[in-house]
Amino acid sequence: MASIEIRAVDKAFGATQVLHAVDLEVADGEFLVLVGPSGCGKSTLLRLIAGLDEVSGGEIAIGGRVVNDLPPKDRDIAMVFQNYALYPHMTVRDNMAFSLKLRNEPKATVAKKVADAAETLNLTAYLDRYPRQLSGGQRQRVAMGRAIVRDPEVFLFDEPLSNLDAKLRVQMRVEIKSLHQRLHATSVYVTHDQIEAMTMADRIVVLQDGRVEQIGTPLELYDHPSNLFVAGFIGSPAMNFVRGHLRRRDDAVWIEANDGTRLPSGSGRQGQEGQEVVYSFRPEQLTLGAAGDGIPARILVIEPTGADTHVYCELCGTQICAVFGERLEFKSGETLWVKPKGEAVHVFDSATGKALA
Amino acid sequence: MPVAPLPTQAPRPATAPAAPSAGRRRLRLSLSAKQAAFGIAILLPTLAVLAIFRFLPMIEAFYLSLTAYDLVHPPKFVGLANFVSLAQDPLFLKSARVSLTYVLFSVVPVLPLSLGLAVLFNRSLFIKNVLRSAVFMPVVMPAVVMAVVWTFMYQQDGVINTLLGWLGIDPIPWLRSSSSALWAVILIGIWRATPYYMVIFLAGLQAIPADYYDAAEIDGAGDWAKFWHITLPLLKPTTLLVIVMNVIVAMKVFAVPLIMTGGGPADSTRVLPLFIYQTAFEFFDMGRAAAMSVFLFVGVMLFSFIQVRMFTRGDEQR
Numbered sequence: 126m127a128s129i130e131i132r133a134v135d136k137a138f139g140a141t142q143v144l145h146a147v148d149l150e151v152a153d154g155e156f157l158v159l160v161g162p163s164g165c166g167k168s169t170l171l172r173l174i175a176g177l178d179e180v181s182g183g184e185i186a187i188g189g190r191v192v193n194d195l196p197p198k199d200r201d202i203a204m205v206f207q208n209y210a211l212y213p214h215m216t217v218r219d220n221m222a223f224s225l226k227l228r229n230e231p232k233a234t235v236a237k238k239v240a241d242a243a244e245t246l247n248l249t250a251y252l253d254r255y256p257r258q259l260s261g262g263q264r265q266r267v268a269m270g271r272a273i274v275r276d277p278e279v280f281l282f283d284e285p286l287s288n289l290d291a292k293l294r295v296q297m298r299v300e301i302k303s304l305h306q307r308l309h310a311t312s313v314y315v316t317h318d319q320i321e322a323m324t325m326a327d328r329i330v331v332l333q334d335g336r337v338e339q340i341g342t343p344l345e346l347y348d349h350p351s352n353l354f355v356a357g358f359i360g361s362p363a364m365n366f367v368r369g370h371l372r373r374r375d376d377a378v379w380i381e382a383n384d385g386t387r388l389p390s391g392s393g394r395q396g397q398e399g400q401e402v403v404y405s406f407r408p409e410q411l412t413l414g415a416a417g418d419g420i421p422a423r424i425l426v427i428e429p430t431g432a433d434t435h436v437y438c439e440l441c442g443t444q445i446c447a448v449f450g451e452r453l454e455f456k457s458g459e460t461l462w463v464k465p466k467g468e469a470v471h472v473f474d475s476a477t478g479k480a481l482a
Numbered sequence: 483m484p485v486a487p488l489p490t491q492a493p494r495p496a497t498a499p500a501a502p503s504a505g506r507r508r509l510r511l512s513l514s515a516k517q518a519a520f521g522i523a524i525l526l527p528t529l530a531v532l533a534i535f536r537f538l539p540m541i542e543a544f545y546l547s548l549t550a551y552d553l554v555h556p557p558k559f560v561g562l563a564n565f566v567s568l569a570q571d572p573l574f575l576k577s578a579r580v581s582l583t584y585v586l587f588s589v590v591p592v593l594p595l596s597l598g599l600a601v602l603f604n605r606s607l608f609i610k611n612v613l614r615s616a617v618f619m620p621v622v623m624p625a626v627v628m629a630v631v632w633t634f635m636y637q638q639d640g641v642i643n644t645l646l647g648w649l650g651i652d653p654i655p656w657l658r659s660s661s662s663a664l665w666a667v668i669l670i671g672i673w674r675a676t677p678y679y680m681v682i683f684l685a686g687l688q689a690i691p692a693d694y695y696d697a698a699e700i701d702g703a704g705d706w707a708k709f710w711h712i713t714l715p716l717l718k719p720t721t722l723l724v725i726v727m728n729v730i731v732a733m734k735v736f737a738v739p740l741i742m743t744g745g746g747p748a749d750s751t752r753v754l755p756l757f758i759y760q761t762a763f764e765f766f767d768m769g770r771a772a773a774m775s776v777f778l779f780v781g782v783m784l785f786s787f788i789q790v791r792m793f794t795r796g797d798e799q800r
Contacts, residue, residue, distance in 0.1 A: 177696050198702035210693035214715040223711070224701035271701075 127188030127201075127278040127311055128153045129174060134183035136169055136335075143169050144335040146183065154309040156302075160322040161332035162358070167315045170332070171281050174313060176200050188278055203272030204281040208288060209264045211256040211271070217243075218252040221270045242270040245304075262293045269304065280305075282314040286321065298324060319359050323347070331355050348469075353403060353478035356471060362408045362435065365445035368475065373398040380404045380472060382441035386420055389467040395482050401475035408435070408448040410469040419462040422447070424455055436461065540779075546772035553766050564773035574774065576749055577757040581778075583664060584753055585732040588671035592728055593721070595676045600683035601709070621678045629741035632670050633657065636742075657743055660750035667739050667751050671732060679724045686720030687713065722793040726786050733782050754778050 129151040136144040144166045151157045159167040172178045174185060176197035184191050192200045211220050218239055225235040243249045246266040256264055265285060272280055282301070286294045302325050305312055316322055322329050323343040331338040331346065331354070339351045343359075350356035356364045369382040371390070380388040380402060388404050396402065412419075422438040422445070429435075429452060436447045438461060447463060455461065472481045511519065547564055549557035568574045603614050620628065635641045636656035643653040656666040690713065698708045714721075736755040739745060745752030745760065752760075754774060762771035 172696075175696075175700060177699065197700045202700065204697070204700050206693050206697060208691075208693060210691070210697035212694060212697070212712065212715075214718075223698075223703075227702040227707060271697075275701075 130186040132184045158322040158326035165332040166335040201278040203277040207284040209268040280312040367404045371396040371400040384442045405471040411463040414462040419464040551768040581754040596679035599680040625737040660748040
């Protein structure tokens with residue numbers, strides 16, 4: 126296996142700049158997830174690592190070797206595509222053996238590698254079938270088998286689960302993760318689904334408009350988003366945002382929401398008196414208070430999910446979502462009294478979107 | 483042991499709904515029957531036109547092939563006499579041979595040529611659109627105009643012999659020699675068919691998802707391996723279409739040999755359609771001409787059937 130280094134990589138298609146000086150390192154054996162909304166450049170970055178597109182500037186190194194001018198076949202990588210890209214005229218066996226045959230490996234070796242990969246992925250019974258005779262999940266496994274047989278240094282995944290239904294997606298997510306734990310292969314995984322990113326990644330890279338917004342472990346990103354974009358993108362239901370101004374009197378610091386409500390900002394908050402800010406907290410970071418104790422929130426909709434209760438309500442003139450790990454007997458129109466957990470709130474500068482420490 | 487009853491459907495009402503009054507009774511059709519009726523209604527005009535202008539003349543031709551008919555006297559039933567006579571007619575057998583030669587040598591080169599051009603034009607290429615239009619020109623040119631232009635080019639002092647002269651090759655009596663006339667006509671067939679089938683191949687190429695090529699590239703395939711292992715197999719349906727269409731069109735070639743050579747010299751370019759035309763409208767032997775048409779029809783059907791079988795063998799389980 127090998128590490129990947131991406132140094133100041135730019136990519137432009139004609140006049141459109143898709144990636145802006147992206148710097149990134151993927152450690153040996155790491156499972157790195159690139160996440161971001163559609164058009165943020167995550168698939169482009171993956172294609173650049175694969176060698177399917179050429180960089181416009183910067184350097185990509187795999188295993189310490191700069192691969193900018195190497196074709197995909199010489200980069201020792203394997204890639205799993207969004208729509209599997211299984212050759213429709215070849216059987217599962219031939220699909221998996223294709224790369225090995227092109228390398229002129231001995232027939233016995235090819236047969237053994239294919240059989241081993243098929244066994245790992247529970248595909249032995251399907252080796253003589255054509256892709257169209259397989260279900261979505263089986264096709265996905267064949268696509269992974271095609272990657273595994275090559276025993277590459279790096280695995281690249283381009284939204285491999287987005288064509289599967291919700292249940293299968295969860296199942297395949299676990300399979301890919303356990304496969305990675307078995308093979309310890311350096312992997313770069315592209316997705317727009319932040320749940321996939323959170324559950325699978327060793328580290329997550331959040332991209333927006335071709336720029337890296339933040340890199341960190343899933344919980345680092347969840348607990349300490351560096352800006353408004355990451356705060357809003359990571360987490361489901363999404364983080365709540367309330368606009369207001371920072372107030373500072375002597376040693377006390379609080380946020381005054383636009384409707385005048387005083388919100389606790391946590392201790393030692395930086396920022397200037399009167400600074401326009403966005404006050405943020407996760408849906409589960411609210412506690413219920415007795416009537417008159419806390420901030421009033423008028424309930425709009427209640428969604429009991431079984432395990433917990435999602436309450437959509439209006440707080441400080443803004444619609445927010447609160448999640449409580451208990452079953453609540455409230456009705457829409459009633460008022461809840463809630464208190465944000467002071468240490469878990471985030472305050473972002475309204476103009477720059479950057480977090481205030 | 484008492485068993486708890488399973489929930490059942492609500493009981494039907496005791497009384498049946500009132501039957502519609504006799505005066506307002508309408509034909510009740512199921513949804514699928516209504517859809518089928520609508521489909522048939524849409525198809526009917528086309529079927530009627532096809533029946534009148536296609537199927538009836540075909541049936542008429544089959545009937546005429548069993549008669550002796552000179553356009554003056556009424557057709558006289560002669561059974562299979564026309565077919566027996568054709569089987570012993572050296573002119574007909576030669577004409578069939580000429581047609582087969584034309585089909586073989588005009589169809590086979592068109593495949594690699596049209597596919598090659600399609601692959602070329604499928605890539606990003608300087609002034610691609612201009613070149614593509616230029617290559618497509620022969621398809622839009624009327625056959626008569628084309629035949630006249632090529633006749634000039636094939637003349638003793640025409641463009642082609644002039645070009646050959648520059649290469650040090652003696653002039654060839656293209657249309658005046660029985661050994662070269664058919665090749666001259668075949669060359670035009672290739673020139674005319676190639677761009678047409680190129681467009682069909684181009685459509686086939688553009689329908690192949692780019693992901694397959696990306697996957698193949700990562701698997702280590704070079705340009706040739708990608709063409710051989712991805713492009714060609716995935717173009718199989720297009721190739722079948724091109725071969726079948728090309729064979730049918732080549733078997734029906736008529737205008738070019740009629741205008742350029744009239745079937746000569748020494749019957750060397752008398753393809754079957756031309757012979758059929760001459761038998762019917764120059765020798766006024768409609769029954770014999772119809773028998774030749776039936777022969778040609780069966781030949782085309784047989785060719786097409788064999789090609790389809792060959793190409794689709796093994797596809798059923800895919």
